Amino acid sequence: MQITSIDDLQKAKVGGLAQLYPPKPKILVGMATCGLAAGAQRVYDLLHKKAQQEHWEGVVEKTGCIGICYQEPLVDLIIPGKPRVTYAEMSPEKAEALWEELAAGRVPEKQVLARMDVDGMILDGGPRKLYQGKLKGFLAKVPRYEDLDFFKLQRHIAMRNCGFIDPDNLLQYIARGGYFALYTALTTMTPDQVIQAVTTAGLRGRGGGGFPTGVKWASCRKAKGWPKYVLCNADEGDPGAYMDRSLIEGDPHSILEGMLIGAYAIGSSEGYIYVRAEYPLAVKTLQRAILAAREAGLLGTNILGSGFSFDLKLNLGGGAFVCGESTALMASIEGKPGEPRAKYVHTADKGLWNRPSNLNNVETWANVPVIIAKGADWYRDIGTEGSKGTKIFSLVGQVKNVGLVEVPMGVSIKQMVQDIGGGVPEDREFKALQIGGPSGGCIPREQWDLPIDFDSLWDAGAMMGSGGMIVMDNSTCMVDVAKFFLDFLIDESCGKCIPCRLGLKRMRELLEEFSSGKGSLEDLEELQSLSEAVKDGSLCALGGSAPNPVLTTLRYFREEYEAHILHHKCPAAVCKELITYTITPELCNGCTACVQECPQGAITGTKKEPHTLNSALCIKCGACFEVCKFGAVAVA
Amino acid sequence: MSVTFKVLETILERYPPSSEHLISALQDVQARFNYIPPEAMTAVCDHLGVPLSRGWAVATFYKSFSLEPKGEHDVAVCLGTACHVRGGRNVYDKFRRDLGIAAQEGTTRDLKFSLRQVRCLGCCSMAPVAQVDEEIHGNLSQRKAGHLLRMYRKR
Amino acid sequence: MITFSINGQEVGGEEGWTVLDVARWHGIEIPTLCHHEAMEPFGACRLCAVEVDDGRRTRVVISCMYPIREGIKVQTETPRVANVRRWIAQLLLDESPQAPNIQELAKSFGVTPSRFKKTGVESACHLCGLCIRACQEVVGVQALTFGNRGVLKEVTSPYHRRSQDCIRCGTCLYVCPTGAMEQIFPLVSSE
Numbered sequence: 001m002q003i004t005s006i007d008d009l010q011k012a013k014v015g016g017l018a019q020l021y022p023p024k025p026k027i028l029v030g031m032a033t034c035g036l037a038a039g040a041q042r043v044y045d046l047l048h049k050k051a052q053q054e055h056w057e058g059v060v061e062k063t064g065c066i067g068i069c070y071q072e073p074l075v076d077l078i079i080p081g082k083p084r085v086t087y088a089e090m091s092p093e094k095a096e097a098l099w100e101e102l103a104a105g106r107v108p109e110k111q112v113l114a115r116m117d118v119d120g121m122i123l124d125g126g127p128r129k130l131y132q133g134k135l136k137g138f139l140a141k142v143p144r145y146e147d148l149d150f151f152k153l154q155r156h157i158a159m160r161n162c163g164f165i166d167p168d169n170l171l172q173y174i175a176r177g178g179y180f181a182l183y184t185a186l187t188t189m190t191p192d193q194v195i196q197a198v199t200t201a202g203l204r205g206r207g208g209g210g211f212p213t214g215v216k217w218a219s220c221r222k223a224k225g226w227p228k229y230v231l232c233n234a235d236e237g238d239p240g241a242y243m244d245r246s247l248i249e250g251d252p253h254s255i256l257e258g259m260l261i262g263a264y265a266i267g268s269s270e271g272y273i274y275v276r277a278e279y280p281l282a283v284k285t286l287q288r289a290i291l292a293a294r295e296a297g298l299l300g301t302n303i304l305g306s307g308f309s310f311d312l313k314l315n316l317g318g319g320a321f322v323c324g325e326s327t328a329l330m331a332s333i334e335g336k337p338g339e340p341r342a343k344y345v346h347t348a349d350k351g352l353w354n355r356p357s358n359l360n361n362v363e364t365w366a367n368v369p370v371i372i373a374k375g376a377d378w379y380r381d382i383g384t385e386g387s388k389g390t391k392i393f394s395l396v397g398q399v400k401n402v403g404l405v406e407v408p409m410g411v412s413i414k415q416m417v418q419d420i421g422g423g424v425p426e427d428r429e430f431k432a433l434q435i436g437g438p439s440g441g442c443i444p445r446e447q448w449d450l451p452i453d454f455d456s457l458w459d460a461g462a463m464m465g466s467g468g469m470i471v472m473d474n475s476t477c478m479v480d481v482a483k484f485f486l487d488f489l490i491d492e493s494c495g496k497c498i499p500c501r502l503g504l505k506r507m508r509e510l511l512e513e514f515s516s517g518k519g520s521l522e523d524l525e526e527l528q529s530l531s532e533a534v535k536d537g538s539l540c541a542l543g544g545s546a547p548n549p550v551l552t553t554l555r556y557f558r559e560e561y562e563a564h565i566l567h568h569k570c571p572a573a574v575c576k577e578l579i580t581y582t583i584t585p586e587l588c589n590g591c592t593a594c595v596q597e598c599p600q601g602a603i604t605g606t607k608k609e610p611h612t613l614n615s616a617l618c619i620k621c622g623a624c625f626e627v628c629k630f631g632a633v634a635v636a
Numbered sequence: 637m638s639v640t641f642k643v644l645e646t647i648l649e650r651y652p653p654s655s656e657h658l659i660s661a662l663q664d665v666q667a668r669f670n671y672i673p674p675e676a677m678t679a680v681c682d683h684l685g686v687p688l689s690r691g692w693a694v695a696t697f698y699k700s701f702s703l704e705p706k707g708e709h710d711v712a713v714c715l716g717t718a719c720h721v722r723g724g725r726n727v728y729d730k731f732r733r734d735l736g737i738a739a740q741e742g743t744t745r746d747l748k749f750s751l752r753q754v755r756c757l758g759c760c761s762m763a764p765v766a767q768v769d770e771e772i773h774g775n776l777s778q779r780k781a782g783h784l785l786r787m788y789r790k791r
Numbered sequence: 792m793i794t795f796s797i798n799g800q801e802v803g804g805e806e807g808w809t810v811l812d813v814a815r816w817h818g819i820e821i822p823t824l825c826h827h828e829a830m831e832p833f834g835a836c837r838l839c840a841v842e843v844d845d846g847r848r849t850r851v852v853i854s855c856m857y858p859i860r861e862g863i864k865v866q867t868e869t870p871r872v873a874n875v876r877r878w879i880a881q882l883l884l885d886e887s888p889q890a891p892n893i894q895e896l897a898k899s900f901g902v903t904p905s906r907f908k909k910t911g912v913e914s915a916c917h918l919c920g921l922c923i924r925a926c927q928e929v930v931g932v933q934a935l936t937f938g939n940r941g942v943l944k945e946v947t948s949p950y951h952r953r954s955q956d957c958i959r960c961g962t963c964l965y966v967c968p969t970g971a972m973e974q975i976f977p978l979v980s981s982e
Contacts, residue, residue: 034758239717242759278700319701320940333656335694336694337697344858397721398721402718485717492941497837532871533877621733622726691949693937
């Protein structure tokens, strides 16, 4: 279908709405990577097959991820005139049971997670109530989404369509207000007005630095040179962050629409999306979205009859974290090794092929259509003084409710971990929140009232980064965490400049000594001064922020470093050189599970007799600890 | 799989002779042959008009390229932060022991498995995870890892 | 003419000059390793770091690439700058204790070998890239290249084989500041 005018857009919207809320039952299966990894494909296949075999009146569709990753696979049931019901932790067997109920004309009552009474539809003139009258019986007792701890504080703006639409379906995107913001921008706003709106809204870059998006656009618009390029950074590389992947897999057109609006504002007709090749589904979803938009005329020449033209290319990353850095990303698009260059001349002036270029990350782009559609004032009402809007975080690690969380800026760490995340596992203690990936830092329990926004995190020595949040409890060793991030960065350093290439290696060598109980307190000072040298001396942000995990753990967990150095103890029982595994005879009932699992033959003993562990042979792999069901294996 | 002129031709004709297509063309070669054979490297560089030194530099810089043939099954163990704090390192070492790979990464002698580390597959809710070929396996323990390898050995 | 100050001294230069250009013009000493008059600045060694106050903030930049701007205040010897340079000298000395120019550099910063040693084969090459850039920018051949990345990064030729493109002009040998090319050349040059 060609969409070249507002009438076409309206028609597409009507068509899309009929698909979103058809006058017949509909099953939605969450099939982003997190769902698929949990087995959503088999669930979908089963339901789809059943529907076909039994000539079901309804439809079975796929959708993206709504964020409740710890309950995947998710299946949603949308029956006309009833609230939407979400079923969690599905399997083919459970899906079959669900199907039997459904085929018998009943609303299934098992595996229910929550119900949704109202679809927010933020871009489309407001909420849509899914049923009329009063709920009775079973449905009335099901908790609503907003009653779930996980969702109470959330507000989905960037994720507005994730878990609602089929990401491959352009009409469904339009049905929820998609591409109307583009139309508004193209027909009622000048490029400067668009930039003004984004500036007034207070949107700051969601990929790391938090640079004001409007200011960035304005300098690229002002820059001399032609052509100008608009780029999307989808090279999400921070370990523990996957919100960009989820946005792409759930709602690719929101990114395209954001880029189109940005290109119009900046005066660009060519763009690139640089996406991580390790995300095969995201790559395919983007390819399909670009094709669909091109076919509809939403990419190409004279878009929506406005005279504005823009098209996009998709580039796949080659597997280098440093390519998330803007100049390295541009080098990579040019077909070179991803080595960053000095940014004393900004990429807004000389970027890709030395032309003016504007790079924003996936989540930033996805926010743009909302700002245009709802207005800058609406947007700047959300969040804190210096950080407007919402931010998606991936809440992972030692926390019960793992998933993607989109909250207004300013929610505290405590609310995040305790309220939304449901706290750390039983009999453990919350220790620190690592935020900002390898460039970020570890914030301790003492600071857990800290509001999460750009500036507060910066002052605490961490940074927002792309929004990966790793919850750590007392089973995590902070020296080990610092080592972990250094290993990552050493592996990913391009190696061009000396402070990063050799400095990080030396930092790692010092940490290695600490974690094996060597070193001295003077070495801590050495580590500190080397960290400063790497920070000041490195070429790019990878090296410049690389010491952050070390500096924050030194700042907040110095006593843990000292425990390693002075007392040769690893309080979290992680550092292999400093721990020993033993078997407590009183607790061991001689089940032989550990004997079978030990790769070294270090454990001996006969059945039903307490076993013994020969520590001379032990390589501290922890296999026995993992496999023991009686807590008889101790580590200290 | 032999490196035939025909196969290379179909890859190269997708790209106009310009250096910007170097990475994309090499990705196609890698996908087709599971590594970048030297003759394919030369053909790509000649076609795009870039010196061999540039093609080789690119292929050794980016992790997704391999200049050696890879194993039949690609075992990518996630060592992202979430996996790390949930014991991913021990799982990784278990894979290494079971596959007999002494280095941090490598290919078994029978070319059955290649083992490598990845930093975040974005399935943190199921940490620790590993991806074997296209399939992701979550909530791994050392025992499950051993089981997984036995399963793929039989395939 | 753009005027600004280095260490409080009023200096000036033309549009397109770097801080290092101006400093050298005025005889102000700034150490360098990967810099060469005949080639484009590269920015790898970071030894020429200086502190710049541009009116908004003060930060450490490298003088070989930082373009001069009206009114900036440059300091070439501050504690931050000294810390960066000292560590570079230390790290290089531990990597290549035998290279004469690195020994000299270390001496000027009062740095002695630490307990940490380079892993693998010792080499005087510290990847300044002068040989590669000379081969490409000056000679117009691209026989030499960087291979791999990070700590494995190396100066070599494709596949570590003797290059077919090399014309044996010896420019790389000439520009190499540490003599490391003496070892590399026989392995990469054409036969």
